[in-house]
Amino acid sequence: xxxxxxEVLATPALNSVQDLGRPGQRRWGIGPTGMVDALxxxxxNALLGNAPDAAGLELQLFPVRLRxxxxxxxxxxxxxxxxxxxxxxxxxxxxxxxRAGQVLELSPPGATRRDLAAPALRACLSVAGGIDxxxxxxxxxxxxxxxxxxxxxRALRAGDVLDAGAAQAPAFRDxxxxxxxxxxxxxxxxxxxxxxxxxxIPAAEYPAFTDASHAAFWNDPWRVTIQSDRMGMRLEGTTxxxxxxxxxxxxxxxxxxxxxxxxxxxPIIQLNDGNTAGGYPKMGVVIDPDLxxxxxxxxRRLLRFQRCDLAQARAAALEQEDYLAxxxxxxxxxxxxxxxx
Amino acid sequence: xxxxxxxxxxxxxxxxxxxxxxxxxxxxxLPGGDRIRLKAxxxxxxxxxxxxxxxxxxxxxxxxxxIAAPGPGRLMFTHPARTQPAACPGDRVAxxxxxxxxxxxxxxxxxxxxAAGTLGAALAEEGALLGYGSPVFALVPEAAPTGPNQMS
Numbered sequence: 001x002x003x004x005x006x007e008v009l010a011t012p013a014l015n016s017v018q019d020l021g022r023p024g025q026r027r028w029g030i031g032p033t034g035m036v037d038a039l040x041x042x043x044x045n046a047l048l049g050n051a052p053d054a055a056g057l058e059l060q061l062f063p064v065r066l067r068x069x070x071x072x073x074x075x076x077x078x079x080x081x082x083x084x085x086x087x088x089x090x091x092x093x094x095x096x097x098x099r100a101g102q103v104l105e106l107s108p109p110g111a112t113r114r115d116l117a118a119p120a121l122r123a124c125l126s127v128a129g130g131i132d133x134x135x136x137x138x139x140x141x142x143x144x145x146x147x148x149x150x151x152x153x154r155a156l157r158a159g160d161v162l163d164a165g166a167a168q169a170p171a172f173r174d175x176x177x178x179x180x181x182x183x184x185x186x187x188x189x190x191x192x193x194x195x196x197x198x199x200x201i202p203a204a205e206y207p208a209f210t211d212a213s214h215a216a217f218w219n220d221p222w223r224v225t226i227q228s229d230r231m232g233m234r235l236e237g238t239t240x241x242x243x244x245x246x247x248x249x250x251x252x253x254x255x256x257x258x259x260x261x262x263x264x265x266x267p268i269i270q271l272n273d274g275n276t277a278g279g280y281p282k283m284g285v286v287i288d289p290d291l292x293x294x295x296x297x298x299x300r301r302l303l304r305f306q307r308c309d310l311a312q313a314r315a316a317a318l319e320q321e322d323y324l325a326x327x328x329x330x331x332x333x334x335x336x337x338x339x340x341x
Numbered sequence: 342x343x344x345x346x347x348x349x350x351x352x353x354x355x356x357x358x359x360x361x362x363x364x365x366x367x368x369x370x371l372p373g374g375d376r377i378r379l380k381a382x383x384x385x386x387x388x389x390x391x392x393x394x395x396x397x398x399x400x401x402x403x404x405x406x407x408i409a410a411p412g413p414g415r416l417m418f419t420h421p422a423r424t425q426p427a428a429c430p431g432d433r434v435a436x437x438x439x440x441x442x443x444x445x446x447x448x449x450x451x452x453x454x455x456a457a458g459t460l461g462a463a464l465a466e467e468g469a470l471l472g473y474g475s476p477v478f479a480l481v482p483e484a485a486p487t488g489p490n491q492m493s
Contacts, residue, residue, distance in 0.1 A: 178448060331448065
C-alpha cells in the first residue's frame with residue numbers, strides 16, 4: 001500500500017526518480033539508467049531498512065524544496081547539500097523521521113557551506129518504503145531520453161506528488177536520527193588529495209595504444225570537462241591518447257564505466273544514461289565498485305586512474321558489500337520495529 | 342502469555358559485563374516490548390569536574406549541566422564529510438540540536454543538546470571512545486523559558 005508522501009515545491013531540471021537501474025535490456029538498445037551514485041542509494045536504503053533497490057530521488061541541480069505529506073522517514077546521502085528540515089540542519093549521510101507538513105530544503109553542494117571534506121555533485125533522497133512509481137521493464141528508474149520509467153518518464157517538476165511504499169514508517173530510537181560513515185571515509189582510495197582516484201581494468205584495445213599514452217593514462221591527472229552529465233564525462237589531459245596503428249572498429253556493446261578514446265585522444269567515460277553501443281577504442285573500464293566516485297566528481301575536478309585486475313575488482317566489490325552489510329545490521333539496532341514502537 | 346524475559350543467569354552475566362567494561366547504565370529493549378534497566382551504584386568520585394567558577398555577575402546563575410553521550414561510540418566533533426565542527430563552546434543551542442557525533446563501526450549517532458542553552462567546554466577529546474552517559478559538552482541552560490522572540 002503506497003500513499004502520497006512528498007510534494008515537489010521547487011526543483012530545477014534534471015532531477016528524477018531512480019533506482020539501481022534496468023539491467024538486461026541492452027540488447028534492445030536500452031541502457032541501465034538508474035542512480036549514478038548507486039552506493040548513495042544503497043546507503044540510504046540500508047539506513048531506512050528498505051530493500052536495497054528501493055527507488056529514491058536523484059538530485060543533481062539545486063535548490064530543491066519538498067513538502068512532506070505524511071509522517072514517515074527519509075535518508076539523505078550523496079552530496080552534502082546543507083539540508084534543512086523546517087530550517088533545522090540535517091547532517092549529510094543521515095536518516096531521520098519526518099512529519100506531515102515539514103519542508104525539506106537542499107542547496108547546491110558547497111554553496112551555503114565551505115567546509116565540505118570532498119567535492120560532491122549528486123544527492124540522493126531515500127524514503128521509507130521507497131518511491132513508488134510503476135515498474136517498467138523491471139525498474140522504476142527514469143529513462144529521460146526514451147521518456148519512460150520513473151514519474152511519467154520525465155524529470156521532476158514543481159507540483160509533482162510522489163508516493164512512498166511504506167505502510168508504516170520505522171520508528172527511530174532518537175528523533176534526531178542517525179547516519180552512516182560516508183563511503184569516502186569508510187572506503188578511501190588514492191593518495192592525491194587534489195584528485196579522485198578510480199580503479200580501471202585495461203580493456204580490449206589497451207595494447208593498441210602507444211607507450212606514451214599508457215604512461216599518461218596511468219600517471220597524469222585528467223580534468224573533468226563541463227561536457228559531463230548522466231550520459232558520460234569527457235576528460236581533458238596534457239597528453240592525448242593515441243594508438244600506434246589506427247584501425248577502424250565496428251560498433252560493439254559497451255558498459256557503464258567504459259573509458260573510450262575518440263580520435264582527439266581525450267577520453268570519455270560512459271555513465272548510466274550512456275550509449276549501449278559504440279565504436280571508439282577502449283582504454284579500460286572503471287570497476288563497478290568505483291562508479292560512485294565518478295558520480296560525485298564535479299566538472300573541472302581532477303581524476304586519476306589506478307590500474308587493477310579482476311581479483312582486485314572483486315575484492316573492492318566485497319569491501320563495499322561488507323560496508324553496506326554493516327550498515328544494515330547496525331541500522332536495525334537504531335530503528336525499532338513497528339511492533340515494538 | 343508473556344514472552345520469556347531475561348533469566349537471572351543472563352541478568353547476572355550482563356551485570357558482570359557492565360562491571361568489566363565500566364558501564365554504569367544499561368537500558369535494554371527486548372523483542373516483545375520488555376524493557377530492562379540496569380544501573381551500577383554511583384562511583385565514589387563523580388565525573389563532573391565542574392570547573393565552572395562561581396559566577397558573580399549573573400544573579401540567578403543557572404546550574405551548569407552536561408550534554409552526555411546517548412550510547413557508546415567514538416566521539417567526532419566534526420562530521421567526516423565536513424571540515425568544521427558541528428558546534429563550538431559559546432554556541433547557543435536549542436533542544437535537539439546536534440552538537441557532536443558518535444561512530445560505532447560505520448554507523449553514526451547524534452549527540453544532542455537536551456535543553457536550550459549555551460555550550461560550555463568540551464569535556465572529551467575528538468576520537469575518544471565514550472560510553473553511555475559520558476559527558477561531551479558542558480551546557481549552561483537558559484535562565485528561564487522566555488517568551489517567543491522576546492528580547493532580553
